[in-house]
Amino acid sequence: MAEQEQRLENTCCDVTIIHEDVIERVRSGMPAEEELFDLAEFFKVFGDTTRIRILYALFQSEMCVCDLAHLMGLTQSAISHQLRVLKQAKLVQFRREGRVVYYSLADDHVKSIFDQGYQHIQERN
Amino acid sequence: MAEQEQRLENTCCDVTIIHEDVIERVRSGMPAEEELFDLAEFFKVFGDTTRIRILYALFQSEMCVCDLAHLMGLTQSAISHQLRVLKQAKLVQFRREGRVVYYSLADDHVKSIFDQGYQHIQERN
DNA sequence: TACACATCTGAATACTTGTTCATATGTTCA
DNA sequence: TGAACATATGAACAAGTATTCAGATGTGTA
Numbered sequence: 001m002a003e004q005e006q007r008l009e010n011t012c013c014d015v016t017i018i019h020e021d022v023i024e025r026v027r028s029g030m031p032a033e034e035e036l037f038d039l040a041e042f043f044k045v046f047g048d049t050t051r052i053r054i055l056y057a058l059f060q061s062e063m064c065v066c067d068l069a070h071l072m073g074l075t076q077s078a079i080s081h082q083l084r085v086l087k088q089a090k091l092v093q094f095r096r097e098g099r100v101v102y103y104s105l106a107d108d109h110v111k112s113i114f115d116q117g118y119q120h121i122q123e124r125n
Numbered sequence: 126m127a128e129q130e131q132r133l134e135n136t137c138c139d140v141t142i143i144h145e146d147v148i149e150r151v152r153s154g155m156p157a158e159e160e161l162f163d164l165a166e167f168f169k170v171f172g173d174t175t176r177i178r179i180l181y182a183l184f185q186s187e188m189c190v191c192d193l194a195h196l197m198g199l200t201q202s203a204i205s206h207q208l209r210v211l212k213q214a215k216l217v218q219f220r221r222e223g224r225v226v227y228y229s230l231a232d233d234h235v236k237s238i239f240d241q242g243y244q245h246i247q248e249r250n
Numbered sequence: 251t252a253c254a255c256a257t258c259t260g261a262a263t264a265c266t267t268g269t270t271c272a273t274a275t276g277t278t279c280a
Numbered sequence: 281t282g283a284a285c286a287t288a289t290g291a292a293c294a295a296g297t298a299t300t301c302a303g304a305t306g307t308g309t310a
Contacts, residue, residue: 064256065257066256076256076258081258101256101258
């Protein structure tokens with residue numbers, strides 16, 4: 001509490017809160033902190049070109065780690081690290097066939113999320 | 126070229142490309158590199174709790190920088206920096222009224238993108 | 251069992267990024 | 281004009297992250 005007050009002293013408007021009613025109304029309508037945190041964590045996964053490329057590749061076909069590495073022009077290790085991130089986010093799934101591990105998409109929302117993101121980019125340019 | 130070959134030597138499968146046909150088919154179906162880069166840049170904006178919170182606040186009401194700072198419990202400077210990011214991504218717009226600058230949403234896709242992200246999180250848990 | 255091979259993982263490194271601090275800009279009002 | 285105030289911005293720092301390297305794990309085969 002005292003800590004937060006102190007922090008606010010550094011802001012421009014430490015004396016007069018301009019629209020206290022608005023702040024309260026908006027505050028009460030905000031989702032829980034944890035949900036917003038999870039959402040940010042989720043979108044963070046899409047904030048990397050390599051992971052976006054992997055997902056776009058998997059839109060077309062299931063692929064093994066080795067093939068993905070060749071396609072991306074990156075080391076197998078780099079791909080494997082990123083696949084772990086995608087796996088943790090439950091965006092991809094895998095099946096093992098002997099020594100080879102095949103990855104595929106595990107989610108239906110991704111494509112339409114990407115489509116809408118793409119649409120935004122198009123419209124703003 | 127030579128660089129890429131050298132890099133591939135470090136991968137697991139430098140001799141035998143396992144599914145060359147799959148790689149070629151997928152490669153030819155991939156969107157342009159630049160588009161994927163832009164898409165990653167776009168989603169990177171959503172990969173931060175503060176920016177997500179700002180956007181959720183603006184879903185409810187237009188707000189000035191000072192009010193946002195109070196609502197978030199962050200300095201005016203921090204909010205201003207993040208608003209710049211959102212502005213560059215053309216996700217928010219602003220209007221000036223005297224000394225006060227009011228920010229509001231500038232895009233229709235955001236809410237539905239968030240809804241789908243949220244839906245994914247719910248389903249995976 | 252021993253070897254080959256596809257994948258995984260931990261540590262190290264280079265790079266990116268969010269916040270703060272100090273200060274600049276731009277607006278209002280006396 | 282000058283003081284007060286809301287916002288914007290540049291530099292610095294701390295924290296996070298993507299890739300590489302080296303080596304471990306696990307699977308198939310001779």
